[in-house]
Amino acid sequence: MTVTCPELVRLDGIEKHFGAVRALGGVDLALASGECLGLVGHNGAGKSTLMHILAGTAAADRGHLAIGGVKPVGYSPDLAKELGVRCVFQELSLCPNLTVAENARVFHPSLTGFAWRRKAGRLILDKLDAIFPGHGIAASDLVEDLPIGRRQMVEVARAFTVTDQPVRLVILDEPTSSLDAHTSGQLLGFMRRVIAEGVSCIFISHVLGEVLANCDRIVVMRDGRTVADAPATAFDRDSLVGAMGDVEAHMRDAAASHGQARGRSPLRVRARLKRQNRAQDPVVQELVAHEGEVIGLAGLAGHGQTELLLTVFAAATGTVSGVEVMASVALVAGDRQSDGVFPLWSIAENIGVRSLSRLRRGLLISPAREHALAMEWRDRIGIRTPDVHNNILSLSGGNQQKVLFARALGSDARIVLMDDPMRGVDVGTKLEVYALIRAEADNGRTFLWYTTETDELKQCDHVYVFRNDAIVADLTRDELTEQKVIQSSFAEAG
Numbered sequence: 001m002t003v004t005c006p007e008l009v010r011l012d013g014i015e016k017h018f019g020a021v022r023a024l025g026g027v028d029l030a031l032a033s034g035e036c037l038g039l040v041g042h043n044g045a046g047k048s049t050l051m052h053i054l055a056g057t058a059a060a061d062r063g064h065l066a067i068g069g070v071k072p073v074g075y076s077p078d079l080a081k082e083l084g085v086r087c088v089f090q091e092l093s094l095c096p097n098l099t100v101a102e103n104a105r106v107f108h109p110s111l112t113g114f115a116w117r118r119k120a121g122r123l124i125l126d127k128l129d130a131i132f133p134g135h136g137i138a139a140s141d142l143v144e145d146l147p148i149g150r151r152q153m154v155e156v157a158r159a160f161t162v163t164d165q166p167v168r169l170v171i172l173d174e175p176t177s178s179l180d181a182h183t184s185g186q187l188l189g190f191m192r193r194v195i196a197e198g199v200s201c202i203f204i205s206h207v208l209g210e211v212l213a214n215c216d217r218i219v220v221m222r223d224g225r226t227v228a229d230a231p232a233t234a235f236d237r238d239s240l241v242g243a244m245g246d247v248e249a250h251m252r253d254a255a256a257s258h259g260q261a262r263g264r265s266p267l268r269v270r271a272r273l274k275r276q277n278r279a280q281d282p283v284v285q286e287l288v289a290h291e292g293e294v295i296g297l298a299g300l301a302g303h304g305q306t307e308l309l310l311t312v313f314a315a316a317t318g319t320v321s322g323v324e325v326m327a328s329v330a331l332v333a334g335d336r337q338s339d340g341v342f343p344l345w346s347i348a349e350n351i352g353v354r355s356l357s358r359l360r361r362g363l364l365i366s367p368a369r370e371h372a373l374a375m376e377w378r379d380r381i382g383i384r385t386p387d388v389h390n391n392i393l394s395l396s397g398g399n400q401q402k403v404l405f406a407r408a409l410g411s412d413a414r415i416v417l418m419d420d421p422m423r424g425v426d427v428g429t430k431l432e433v434y435a436l437i438r439a440e441a442d443n444g445r446t447f448l449w450y451t452t453e454t455d456e457l458k459q460c461d462h463v464y465v466f467r468n469d470a471i472v473a474d475l476t477r478d479e480l481t482e483q484k485v486i487q488s489s490f491a492e493a494g
């Protein structure tokens with residue numbers, strides 16, 4: 001039975017320019033109450049910009065916006081909130097030096113009185129419990145001490161908390177990008193429950209399976225315009241990829257078909273892990289990576305994968321007991337906001353910073369060499385910018401992530417450590433980067449790749465599954481299945 005719900009949002013002819021860049025070229029979009037709309041498109045297609053306009057954090061150059069049939073005058077983030085519009089942006093907005101409860105209070109100024117801290121703590125914890133049971137976050141945790149996945153969970157939960165203002169629309173801009181498969185599933189299940197209660201959601205993700213399985217309708221954006229708008233059931237993965245443009249939908253299988261015998265080439269990394277003593281798991285004693293291998297690190301987020309990468313990174317420049325690293329190392333940070341991007345620098349400077357010795361002419365960095373390196377990588381992985389000397393923050397989130405790739409792959413490092421590096425990278429670029437990683441591995445580079453996406457583990461020659469800071473499974477490419485990874489990630493002791 002089809003139920004016609006009242007229209008909640010209407011955007012008409014929205015245009016937005018950033019200098020010479022046309023981010024939005026006249027976008028129309030409508031959304032009903034209780035509808036879940038999937039919004040997809042390549043990096044830089046204009047999705048986040050459109051959502052900023054809907055959330056009142058950016059103003060359109062042209063066009064109209066109506067919410068609940070009313071065209072608001074002087075639209076602003078405060079007015080959006082009053083009208084029931086909430087947004088979880090890619091670049092998380094929590095105050096790092098405040099606790100989880102204090103961040104909830106910042107969002108809800110109506111929580112006053114001397115018990116405000118307790119009330120705010122209860123409010124956010126109840127919502128975290130509802131969305132992410134077993135989340136392990138305390139109201140008194142300082143946000144800057146939380147890993148990126150947990151920060152994302154707090155940000156999502158906060159968007160759904162209610163005090164004196166209603167929640168009618170929640171915009172989720174890549175909310176699962178830092179969450180492992182289990183936690184993403186919890187969020188998507190919750191999203192379906194609130195949709196059933198009449199709340200609307202706009203869900204942006206580059207994981208097309210999530211969009212196809214959870215949204216009622218899908219809008220595809222390309223180069224600042226909408227190019228497709230249909231019920232989710234009208235699409236499959238290939239037709240979505242086709243609508244997004246310039247991608248070969250079947251490249252994935254070609255990239256995955258490569259296999260390699262272990263251990264014939266020289267050793268690059270050997271890391272002995274401390275034995276787990278909390279549980280009687282079958283613990284794998286050491287991780288090894290050889291020249292030319294792509295090694296996957298799997299398991300639920302926060303179970304020691306990032307720490308292992310950071311330990312290998314430290315061991316490359318100093319002495320760390322139990323860890324041997326036999327070649328130079330570069331790291332692609334996963335938390336680009338705090339660890340990856342130099343926000344005051346240009347795109348070219350951000351790419352070149354890991355290759356300074358090669359870019360030097362005499363005592364100084366040669367601008368020409370820096371420019372050439374940046375142009376080479378702009379073209380190789382399609383960084384969408386009119387000028388590599390623009391500030392890095394002028395790029396969309398996914399394009400900033402590509403810069404971090406370019407920095408590592410453009411360097412002379414023989415070992416590349418990747419901390420869930422594909423966050424926010426669109427499906428076309430992902431396939432290109434997979435092929436690039438494979439080509440670089442064939443040239444003798446070694447990759448240690450922590451990923452929260454099971455599909456990406458299929459790109460690896462060998463996968464170690466982590467749980468509670470220990471390796472609990474050691475899988476060859478042929479043994480790897482999603483089920484085995486999930487089983488090992490959750491298996492109880494005994």
Ligand SMILES: Nc1ncnc2c1ncn2[C@@H]1O[C@H](COP(=O)(O)OP(=O)(O)OP(=O)(O)O)[C@@H](O)[C@H]1O
Nearest residue numbers: 018023043044045046047048049394395396397398
């Ligand atoms: N503050 C800014 N200054 C200059 N250009 C910007 C700014 N914000 C966005 N842009 C440009 O606008 C275009 C659209 O970017 P937007 O972030 O909306 O893309 P997106 O579809 O959300 O991409 P992604 O999937 O990578 O997040 C891009 O070309 C981007 O470089």
